[in-house]
Amino acid sequence: MKWAGGKTRLLPRILEQVPKKMSTYAEPFMGGAAVFLAVAAERERGERKFERAILADRNEDLVACYSAVRDSVEDVITALGDYKYDEEMFYEVRGRDPSKMTDVERGARLLYLNRTCFNGLWRVNSKGKFNVPFGRYTKPKIVDPPKLRRASELLKDVEIRHEDFSSVTKGLKKGDFVYLDPPYAPTSDTADFTAYAKDGFGLEDQQRLADELRRLADVGVHALLSNADTTLTRSLYKGLRHETVNVRRSINSDTSNRGHAAELLVMNWDLPKKRARR
Numbered sequence: 001m002k003w004a005g006g007k008t009r010l011l012p013r014i015l016e017q018v019p020k021k022m023s024t025y026a027e028p029f030m031g032g033a034a035v036f037l038a039v040a041a042e043r044e045r046g047e048r049k050f051e052r053a054i055l056a057d058r059n060e061d062l063v064a065c066y067s068a069v070r071d072s073v074e075d076v077i078t079a080l081g082d083y084k085y086d087e088e089m090f091y092e093v094r095g096r097d098p099s100k101m102t103d104v105e106r107g108a109r110l111l112y113l114n115r116t117c118f119n120g121l122w123r124v125n126s127k128g129k130f131n132v133p134f135g136r137y138t139k140p141k142i143v144d145p146p147k148l149r150r151a152s153e154l155l156k157d158v159e160i161r162h163e164d165f166s167s168v169t170k171g172l173k174k175g176d177f178v179y180l181d182p183p184y185a186p187t188s189d190t191a192d193f194t195a196y197a198k199d200g201f202g203l204e205d206q207q208r209l210a211d212e213l214r215r216l217a218d219v220g221v222h223a224l225l226s227n228a229d230t231t232l233t234r235s236l237y238k239g240l241r242h243e244t245v246n247v248r249r250s251i252n253s254d255t256s257n258r259g260h261a262a263e264l265l266v267m268n269w270d271l272p273k274k275r276a277r278r
């Protein structure tokens with residue numbers, strides 16, 4: 001799945017910070033779930049241990065899609081077989097109402113639109129309707145059965161929920177680990193934070209998340225967060241252990257803004273010790 005903010009490029013740095021052993025692994029802003037899929041593959045090879053995994057997102061289509069791939073992957077593959085890379089079909093499918101569909105139909109629709117829309121972006125209008133135009137590709141792979149079957153294996157026994165991130169984090173206990181990858185905070189320092197709410201995730205949500213990360217530290221839940229490196233995020237996570245990573249972003253609706261961007265990784269455990277006075 002192509003997803004804005006996909007973590008594939010940042011993955012090695014993120015994986016270094018994920019503990020080898022945890023009770024529950026949670027990813028409440030799952031998006032493309034690149035980090036979970038890597039961690040689950042390592043678990044399979046015996047390189048990591050967790051007993052339970054929770055994935056969540058506020059995007060209902062995405063949640064339906066992951067549930068369908070987990071539970072009925074062959075049906076998803078069959079449903080995708082009906083789709084073609086064709087502009088007329090694209091707009092017809094885009095116009096369908098997903099709320100009346102089964103998870104399999106809804107998931108297949110999302111995968112089809114994701115593979116054929118402009119830039120592989122998932123963007124909805126104020127009414128929650130997907131509104132990205134048709135994309136130009138030479139031969140897009142609409143269905144990739146081996147990849148879907150592999151994803152299905154890795155998702156087996158995973159709890160997949162349609163929830164706000166806080167419903168997931170509130171249930172975590174000492175010894176659990178959570179990776180938090182919220183919609184990016186605005187990069188411009190002059191942006192109007194109250195009006196700006198990418199994915200409906202505004203300044204209040206960024207603050208709520210920073211507070212939650214500190215609360216998790218107090219109860220012994222290790223939380224790793226990634227966000228854009230901005231004045232705002234630096235101030236939200238002040239005093240916590242962090243590192244900056246330069247990444248190349250491939251998906252950005254504003255093409256002038258593509259290219260390199262600094263990303264901040266924040267860890268809520270092993271906090272930096274105050275420098276001893278000489």
Ligand SMILES: C[S@@+](CC[C@H](N)C(=O)[O-])C[C@H]1O[C@@H](n2cnc3c(N)ncnc32)[C@H](O)[C@@H]1O
Pocket residue numbers: 003004005006007008028029030031032033034035056057058059163164165166181182183184199200201205
């Ligand atoms: C930056 S993306 C995650 C990218 C993902 N980690 C990846 O590797 O592709 C942020 C995700 O958070 C979801 N989201 C936005 N607000 C949310 C909320 N309040 N609670 C949970 N998920 C939310 C969006 O639907 C989106 O999928």
